[in-house]
Amino acid sequence: MQATSALTLYRSTIGKKVIMAVTGLIGIGFLFFHMYGNLKIFLGQEYFNAYAEGLRELGAPIFIHGHLLFLMRVVLLAAVILHVWAAWSLWLKAHRARPQSYEMKRVVQANYASRTIRWGGLVVFFFILFHLAQLTWGVTNLPGGFDRTDPYSNVVAAFQSPLVVAFYLIALFALAFHLYHGTWSFIQTLGLLHKRWDRLVRLFALLMAIVIPGGLALVPISIIAGFI
Amino acid sequence: MKLKLRVWRQPSAATEGKLVDYEIEGVSQDSSFLEMMDVLNEKLIHEGEDPVAFDHDCREGICGMCSMVINGIAHGPKAAVTTCELYMREFNDGDTIVVEPWRAAAFPPIKDLVVNRTALDHIIQAGGYVSVRTGSAPDANNIPIPKDDAEISMDAAACIGCGACVAACPNSSAMLFTAAKVSHLAMLPQGKVERYDRAVLMVNQMDAEGFGGCTNIGECEAVCPKEISLDFIGRLNRELIAGTFKAAGNR
Structure with a gap:
């Protein structure tokens, strides 16, 4: 591998898609563990808060308090920025590629998830901003105030509002579609897909699209329904 | 009627x-x-x-x-x-x-329903050929080629370059066309020599012509009169990624 070639990757449309695929894969990995971690809320306040605090001890004893978490945040942030940048750049190129639209256009076989991948991404992007503002930065007004040392109470307080829960569920719905096409698409973009495995990969994508948003949705639903 | x-x-x-x-x-x-x-x-x-x-x-x-x-x-x-x-x-x-x-x-x-599809020819000119003279059609089985490779190459070579893939694509992407052209030569011994240069040069030209990028939607495959499969786009991605890391296409 030559350094120059990796740097020129960003120029071609396929190179940008490779960037989207790799950063998307990082996102899927994060989401899976985020979903799995969040479910610890069902084990009670003490357990959940200990889990949240324990995230800062990740990688011990090689990493000291908070270091690996910081590193992971840097990687995630870089992945999000690159993913959004590549998507925006490709969106612009696609927009310029058809200055005059069709008077009549029909879809033959493309599924809904694939056609709405960009819009779903936009919904998820704004959701992430709101989600961070609400439960990481504590910017929004929570009843009882935001307590950095008690994430359990913050989460429970946040999901008392039907409006917030509705927004979360809408965003997770968009995420499900984004993941369904995204999971299949990253495998195709990296050139790893073979027709023989297509149905298996579709099934895997469906699984990701159900398990990740489904697991994440359990928390707000259970809280507003009064289980927690 | x-x-x-x-x-x-x-x-x-x-x-x-x-x-x-x-x-x-x-x-x-x-x-x-x-x-x-x-x-x-x-x-x-x-x-x-x-x-x-x-x-x-x-x-x-x-x-x-x-x-x-x-x-x-x-x-x-x-x-x-x-x-x-x-x-x-x-x-x-x-x-x-x-x-x-x-x-x-x-x-x-x-004019009317006629559009200028020279852009597809430019993609071919960028690398859709074998640089050296390989002689006239050889005797059958003179160069042994695995049956599966020959079939894949033939499937890709069925592309007639009509541009329906571009017309159907919401991004106006020419990926299916370029993928078919890159694949059909890359599968054969005469074409293998320049496969990575070809992939990089043709994709660069495709981008330069103002086609959009592929979002793996599959409308191209659905309208293709020759039923060129999305598999070839995966193959083109492989060729391009390998070509990029080999720093191919600098000629």
């Missing part, structure tokens, strides 16, 4: 186009779509009007010239055929049919 046609009329690239309504009668169900267009043009000529300009050549589905988006689908409602092989029996008496040209920035309009 009696039909109501809404045809895209555009006198030249410099003027705005619009859909114009026509009504024709006495169309045989056994005529092809292009023959139906011929009937319309004869009527227009008799009435002293300008006939509809459209591309066509072989009228047997192998030249890749005919190019109409019919009722919103490139090459019309029947799968795996070109417009010339689409027969009027696919439509019902009294139907309204909307006929538009391929639409893409890389395919600038010329």
Whole structure:
């Protein structure tokens, strides 16, 4: 591998898609563990808060308090920025590629998830901003105030509002579609897909699209329904 | 059959186009779509009007010239055929049919339904060839080629370069076309030597022509008259990624 070639990757449309695929894969990995971690809320306040605090001890004893978490945040942030940048750049190129639209256009076989991948991404992007503002930065007004040392109470307080829960569920719905096409698409973009495995990969994508948003949705639903 | 046609009329690239309504009668169900267009043009000529300009050549589905988006689908409602092989029996008496040209920035309009598809030729010129003379057609089995490789190569080589993939793609991407051209040469011993240079050069040209990127939607595969599979796009991605890391295409 030559350094120059990796740097020129960003120029071609396929190179940008490779960037989207790799950063998307990082996102899927994060989401899976985020979903799995969040479910610890069902084990009670003490357990959940200990889990949240324990995230800062990740990688011990090689990493000291908070270091690996910081590193992971840097990687995630870089992945999000690159993913959004590549998507925006490709969106612009696609927009310029058809200055005059069709008077009549029909879809033959493309599924809904694939056609709405960009819009779903936009919904998820704004959701992430709101989600961070609400439960990481504590910017929004929570009843009882935001307590950095008690994430359990913050989460429970946040999901008392039907409006917030509705927004979360809408965003997770968009995420499900984004993941369904995204999971299949990253495998195709990296050139790893073979027709023989297509149905298996579709099934895997469906699984990701159900398990990740489904697991994440359990928390707000259970809280507003009064289980927690 | 009696039909109501809404045809895209555009006198030249410099003027705005619009859909114009026509009504024709006495169309045989056994005529092809292009023959139906011929009937319309004869009527227009008799009435002293300008006939509809459209591309066509072989009228047997192998030249890749005919190019109409019919009722919103490139090459019309029947799968795996070109417009010339689409027969009027696919439509019902009294139907309204909307006929538009391929639409893409890389395919600038010329007149009516005719667009300039030279951009696809530029992609071929960038690398869709074998640089050295490989002689005339060799004897069969003179160069052993695995059966599976020959089949894959032949499937890709079926591409007639009509541009329906571009027309159907919401991003106006020419990935399926480029993928077919890159794949069909990369599978054969004569083409393998330059495979990575070819992939990088052709993709660079594809981007330079103003086609959009691929979002793996699959509309191209659905309208392709030669049923070129999305598998070839995966293959092109592989070739391009490998080519990029080998720093190929610098010639």
